[in-house]
Amino acid sequence: xxxxxVIMAAPDVVATEKIDGENTTIFSGGCHPRSPDARxxxxxxxxxxxxxxxxxxxxxxxxxxxxxxxARHSIQYHSLPSYFLGFAxxxxxxxxxxxxxxxxxxxxxxxxxxxxxxxxFSKSLIAELVSQMDFAAQEGFVIRTTETFPExxxxxxxxx
Numbered sequence: 001x002x003x004x005x006v007i008m009a010a011p012d013v014v015a016t017e018k019i020d021g022e023n024t025t026i027f028s029g030g031c032h033p034r035s036p037d038a039r040x041x042x043x044x045x046x047x048x049x050x051x052x053x054x055x056x057x058x059x060x061x062x063x064x065x066x067x068x069x070x071a072r073h074s075i076q077y078h079s080l081p082s083y084f085l086g087f088a089x090x091x092x093x094x095x096x097x098x099x100x101x102x103x104x105x106x107x108x109x110x111x112x113x114x115x116x117x118x119x120x121f122s123k124s125l126i127a128e129l130v131s132q133m134d135f136a137a138q139e140g141f142v143i144r145t146t147e148t149f150p151e152x153x154x155x156x157x158x159x160x
Contacts, residue, residue: 001159007121010145010157014098015117015129018140018160019085020075021067026051026084028058033068043071046083054108063090064110075139082111087142090151095158098146116141 007013022033024047031051033044047068054064066086069077089101096104098118105112116129121143129141144158 001155003156004121004159006153006156007143007145007159010121010147012119012146013117013121013143014115014146015125015141015143016087016112017114017116017138018142019067019069019077019087019113020073020139021069021085022071022073024066024068024084026054026058026064026066028055028060028062030055044068046070050082050084054110057108059091061092064088064105064108065090066110067113075137077137084110085113086110087113093151094148095151095154097148098144100148113142118146 001007024031024033031047047070058064064086065088066084068084069080070083086101086105089096089104102112104110116132117125125143133140140160142158142160149157
């Protein structure tokens with residue numbers, strides 16, 4: 001982030017663990033990794049089956065975004081609650097509030113990425129989070145405002 005002013009002015013932010021997986025979107029017609037035109041790979045069979053149970057319950061303008069963790073990337077995770085951990089619920093081009101996202105995840109049976117902090121942003125927050133990280137087991141963290149924001153303004157409302 002080049003500018004922290006929106007996050008600093010927000011009454012409430014959340015910091016979540018940045019998970020090292022394959023960014024995946026589940027929508028009413030199925031799912032896809034970061035690129036909608038990705039080719040078939042057997043490691044994606046689990047997420048295809050998982051999404052098949054969720055996709056019919058999503059409206060046409062609704063998307064769930066998260067990390068798919070079946071294949072190991074740079075970090076090996078142990079005791080995951082699921083191979084898919086959600087971090088955003090989108091309606092149209094808007095990322096929904098953190099609380100509404102968690103409620104929607106609960107309705108759909110989706111596990112969320114781990115929450116590390118919730119409260120007001122402070123200049124010491126980033127240093128505190130970094131000092132608590134185990135970089136052998138954690139990739140990092142994401143801080144976002146808890147309110148709804150347009151996807152086009154993600155770079156002002158969310159930082160990794």
